[in-house]
Amino acid sequence: MAVLGNKLIELFKDQLYCDVNIKLRDGAIQAHRVVLILGSDWFAARLSENWESASKDITCNVHSTAVMKSMIEFLYSSYIETSVENVEEIYQVADYYGVKELLQRCIDFMQDSISLKNSLKMLLIAHNNEITSTKAQCLQFVDNHIEDLFQSASEDFLDLPLGLLKDIIRRDSLCVHEEVLFENINLWVSMAGEEHRRVALWKEVIPDVRFGRMSMDFFLDHILTKSVLEDAFSLLVLRHLSTLDDALPLQYTRKRQNTTCNDIVVNRFRNISHESTWVVDDSLDGDRISFTVNLDNMKLKGLLVYGRAGAYGIFSVLLYTNHSQTLLCKTQVKEQCSDELSILILFPKPVFLLRDTEYTAVLRINGGPTSYGVGGLHSASFAVDENTNLTVKFSTAVGGNTNVNNGQIKGLIFKKA
Structure with a gap:
């Protein structure tokens, strides 16, 4: 034959x-x-x-x-x-x-061919030709790499049609900080040219943007000043972000995935307290922990912190370098704690860390008493690969109300640079 x-x-x-x-x-x-x-x-x-x-x-x-x-x-x-x-x-x-x-x-x-270079191209082809299995596989890749795609394939992102953009941004499994997502949506809309066209596009994408996941500062600086939203809705968002009231519909506050299987979670505590922590005027101010890492090319994505089951809190996190007291990053999020008593708070963009340099994370909570960790570790290790371990050393921060042995900061979330 x-x-x-x-x-x-x-x-x-x-x-x-x-x-x-x-x-x-x-x-x-x-x-x-x-x-x-x-x-x-x-x-x-x-x-x-x-x-x-x-x-x-x-x-x-x-x-x-x-x-x-x-x-x-x-x-x-x-x-x-x-x-x-x-x-x-x-x-x-x-x-x-x-x-x-x-x-x-x-x-x-x-x-x-699904990769950082080609995934959005393959997604567009699959979308245009109704290749369901390939589109699903592309979307799964985009979920886990969207922030990298904003940098390495920005032109492909800006070329996405409206329907496909909405398919991406409505996904709960999309691993991205809402503020970073909004910045890139804003850039996508700006490519439309004429004002009436941009206004029409905003009306289409606004229902898929989770404004309740942003910080008050970001909302004021990047959204309110641009008149993207109607006044009545802007007031609802402001009320939601600044108080413990549940002022927004679920579609604007629902959590996204935020972490991937490649993230490194380092927990500090062996146990959790049976009683709640102290509060002053319904707020906790001053919980902090200092730490160092033993590897180059590491980034800090965010913190795991303790909350109170079923209760809302407004959580603010700041990251400093100890040697210069330079503020590297800050974020704020309003969050409802799950039954697991912990909340993930991510920085808008991961912070690059220097090896053997001491950093201090500071946590402020508005929302009443929370549980806290006890039996804290002075160091913790995590296998990055077969031959490499990430070791994080913790120490009591100067001026804090807590120490290595107890506190609200449950752990740190890292990723390789």
């Missing part, structure tokens, strides 16, 4: 004994009816027994000449050269002519 196949390929290359003349957009190519029927549902239907064999011509001018020739050559050899640039056109011609083997080859190529 292999010999017969090779001989058919040779006959096709030499255009010998062909019984079908395929008219293309530019020129024509001859082929063997039996090969076309066996490899393509479309040709099988057109070249049935009722086909007028006296006329050898069949017109195929829907697709470009180059891709048609590549597909017909594939029917003989099962070989085709696929790239990020041509895979969509090859998929479309394979779909049109019902070449199932080539269709699957394109899907496999797209799924194998």
Whole structure:
């Protein structure tokens, strides 16, 4: 059979004994009816027994000449050269002519090409051609790498159509800080040009933006001043962010995934207190912990802190370097504590850490008494890979109300730079 196949390929290359003349957009190519029927549902239907064999011509001018020739050559050899640039056109011609083997080859190529460089390109192709399985796989990759994609594939993000953008930003599994997401949505909207077009786009995307997950400072500086929202809704957001009232619908406050399997969670405590911590005017001010890391190329994503089950709190976190008392980052979030009694608070962007440099994290809570950790560790290690351990050393911060042995800061969240 292999010999017969090779001989058919040779006959096709030499255009010998062909019984079908395929008219293309530019020129024509001859082929063997039996090969076309066996490899393509479309040709099988057109070249049935009722086909007028006296006329050898069949017109195929829907697709470009180059891709048609590549597909017909594939029917003989099962070989085709696929790239990020041509895979969509090859998929479309394979779909049109019902070449199932080539269709699957394109899907496999797209799924194998999902990376920081190409994932948004593959997502757009899958979206445009309704390739459900590939789109789902692309979206899963985007969930875990969206912040990296904002940097490495920013042009592809800005080229996304509205429907696909909404498919991404409405996902609970999207691992991104809401403020970073808003900044990139704002950039996407700004590419629309005319004012009336930008206003229309904002109306479409606002229902998928979780304003209740932002800090008060960010909302005031980046949203309120731009008049993106109607006044009545802006007042609701302000009330939600500044008080313990549950003022916003769930769609604007629902949590996203925020962490991935590659994040490193280092917990400080062995146990949790049975009683609640002290409060002054319904607030805790001054819980802090100092720490160092033993590795280069580490970033601090955020903190795990204790809360009170079922209760809302407004949590503020600041990160300083000890040697210069420089404020590196700060964030604030209003959060309802789960039954697990801990809350994840992420910085808008991970903070790059220097090896063996001492940092201090400061926590302030408004919202009443919370549980706290006891039996704190002075150091904790985590296996980054087979040969590398991340070791975090904790020490009591100067001026704090707590120490290494107890406190509200349950742990730290790291990622490799």
